[in-house]
Amino acid sequence: MNAVREESGERKWFVMYDLIVAGGKLITAEETFSSDLAIQGGRICAVGTDLQGKETIRADGLYVLPGAVDPHVHLQMPIGETASSDTWKTGTIAAACGGTTTVIDFVEPEPGESMLQALSARRAEAEGQTLIDYALHMTITEAMMEKLDEIPSVLDAGVPSFKLYTTYPGMKLNDYQMLDAMQAVGKIGGIVLVHSENDAITRFHTEALLREGRFGPDAHPLSRPALAEEEAVYRVLKLAQTADASVYIVHISTAGGSAALAQAAAAGQSAWGETCPQYLLLTEEKYQGGFEAAKYVCAPPLRAAAHQAALWRSLSRGELHTIGTDHCPFYFNGQKDLGKDNFTRIPGGLPGIQSRLALLHTFGVLEGHISLNQWVALCSTRPAQIFGLYPQKGALQPGSDADIVLFDPNLKKTLTHSSLSENVDYSPYEGFKLSGMPVQVYAHGMKVASDGRYTGANHTGSFIRGTV
Ligand code: DUC
Numbered sequence: 001m002n003a004v005r006e007e008s009g010e011r012k013w014f015v016m017y018d019l020i021v022a023g024g025k026l027i028t029a030e031e032t033f034s035s036d037l038a039i040q041g042g043r044i045c046a047v048g049t050d051l052q053g054k055e056t057i058r059a060d061g062l063y064v065l066p067g068a069v070d071p072h073v074h075l076q077m078p079i080g081e082t083a084s085s086d087t088w089k090t091g092t093i094a095a096a097c098g099g100t101t102t103v104i105d106f107v108e109p110e111p112g113e114s115m116l117q118a119l120s121a122r123r124a125e126a127e128g129q130t131l132i133d134y135a136l137h138m139t140i141t142e143a144m145m146e147k148l149d150e151i152p153s154v155l156d157a158g159v160p161s162f163k164l165y166t167t168y169p170g171m172k173l174n175d176y177q178m179l180d181a182m183q184a185v186g187k188i189g190g191i192v193l194v195h196s197e198n199d200a201i202t203r204f205h206t207e208a209l210l211r212e213g214r215f216g217p218d219a220h221p222l223s224r225p226a227l228a229e230e231e232a233v234y235r236v237l238k239l240a241q242t243a244d245a246s247v248y249i250v251h252i253s254t255a256g257g258s259a260a261l262a263q264a265a266a267a268g269q270s271a272w273g274e275t276c277p278q279y280l281l282l283t284e285e286k287y288q289g290g291f292e293a294a295k296y297v298c299a300p301p302l303r304a305a306a307h308q309a310a311l312w313r314s315l316s317r318g319e320l321h322t323i324g325t326d327h328c329p330f331y332f333n334g335q336k337d338l339g340k341d342n343f344t345r346i347p348g349g350l351p352g353i354q355s356r357l358a359l360l361h362t363f364g365v366l367e368g369h370i371s372l373n374q375w376v377a378l379c380s381t382r383p384a385q386i387f388g389l390y391p392q393k394g395a396l397q398p399g400s401d402a403d404i405v406l407f408d409p410n411l412k413k414t415l416t417h418s419s420l421s422e423n424v425d426y427s428p429y430e431g432f433k434l435s436g437m438p439v440q441v442y443a444h445g446m447k448v449a450s451d452g453r454y455t456g457a458n459h460t461g462s463f464i465r466g467t468v
């Protein structure tokens, strides 16, 4: 990669990199500065000026971001009688088109299967199918309580994060089981992710609503009220403190959940929180208007505007640490309609893997809730740090993977379902007016998306190991 040139009659050696990204404004979690960036062998090799490359991409007027890391997605995830509609292939293409270059999905062992068997099976499913790199969280359901001694081997296999549920039959752990699981994860220095909704409160309301003949999706938010989350977040934090485990509360949707987390973190607990675009941008009014409302059925449900305002405040104060999508798409026609006679049978989940960066730039940065650096921290750097992928991911540093997004802050687009690559028949953000879009996306230095479309790149992502 060394080359020579003549300068005033003298021979000067210089480094000739594969690719230079020149003239852009680099935005990291910490700072904003104008610089060029050199890529060699799929990695970032230098950040500076006067870099020479075989090829140069001009990024004048553009932001240069570390590829976004989505810490919470569900691709081809079986749920009840169906499965989420994006495959490893379609979901990772959609992610890349939106500027996400790493996703973290889940392993959900079947009863009888070991954690390691389930991990290999999930990796085999993804192998060769993903356009971008992926990591995994392990799920500990009730059936896995006998198998907690596998946790150190799961870490050795590259998975330091373990998801627990306080609700859902077959998934939920009681408080004592949760303590046991948290302690086992805490001992290896791993982290527990917890879906926090009080199961008894949700059952109590669901059964009452069904007895009253409330079968439509307008009953869904009533069945999972804010206080079910608020109680569970508070309790889960106390359980994690007792068991001495780091904890990450997924998809926080309420003011009370976020406040409980802030209090725990301020008191020195190793506690992290995620919210999602749907809880920041959509409200519970979406549950009115007939069965169309099924498009918005997810758990926890969309909330009142006051919760939304509180979540934005928490983000701006740094009290929530990541924005994940919880991307879990189901076709309105053919999947969501499994629950047309009973809202409890509507598969829960929303699509969103492609639109996170642009939505958060428009409604977070430009509306003054978060800074540009917070935007990068929330969507890329923090998820990478919390789940042990940093600085391979989430950074623009020499040595980091050359996963790079060129983002045009002035490009305006109206979001339509037809402009997205997600494998689903609607977008919850249809008609949203976006200011700022990813225009070129690179994974390991290869262009994988351009102007929101897959370039057909001959590139395949791999499993990446998280560390503690
Ligand atoms: N909630 C959803 O709505 N879908 C996927 C999983 C979850 O927790």
Ligand code: ZN
Residues within 6 Å of the ligand: 072, 074, 326, 328
């Ligand atoms: Zn989820």
